[in-house]
Amino acid sequence: MRGCPDCGSPVDESFRYCPWCAAPQRLKLVDFFRPHPLIEQDQTKALRVSRYLAGPAPERHVRFSVWDDAGAHARARAAVSLDEDEARRLARFLVDSAPPYRDEPAHPPLTDRK
Numbered sequence: 001m002r003g004c005p006d007c008g009s010p011v012d013e014s015f016r017y018c019p020w021c022a023a024p025q026r027l028k029l030v031d032f033f034r035p036h037p038l039i040e041q042d043q044t045k046a047l048r049v050s051r052y053l054a055g056p057a058p059e060r061h062v063r064f065s066v067w068d069d070a071g072a073h074a075r076a077r078a079a080v081s082l083d084e085d086e087a088r089r090l091a092r093f094l095v096d097s098a099p100p101y102r103d104e105p106a107h108p109p110l111t112d113r114k
């Protein structure tokens, strides 16, 4: 347990945001995403997404980088940073354009309901 740098409340170290004041507890959040399993040429690659939380809002950004692990040294092949508005627009695009989950049956037409 450590203290939130903004409000001083105790915060578990696994928390990314303070549960009391919502202040970010880390300056950078990173996650990796696997390539599509059926696209052969992408099997050694991964997408790394880093959200930088430090600094005033105009300086915060989300960086996308394509990593290639072909061989002994993983390295970024390309990268681009988006500001918060553009990152939010990307998130909306992905959610709004996604098909229904594979195992989730489509909603039956209202006329089929009993």
Ligand SMILES: [Zn+2]
Pocket: 004, 005, 006, 007, 008, 009, 018, 019, 020, 021, 022, 023
């Ligand atoms: Zn706090």
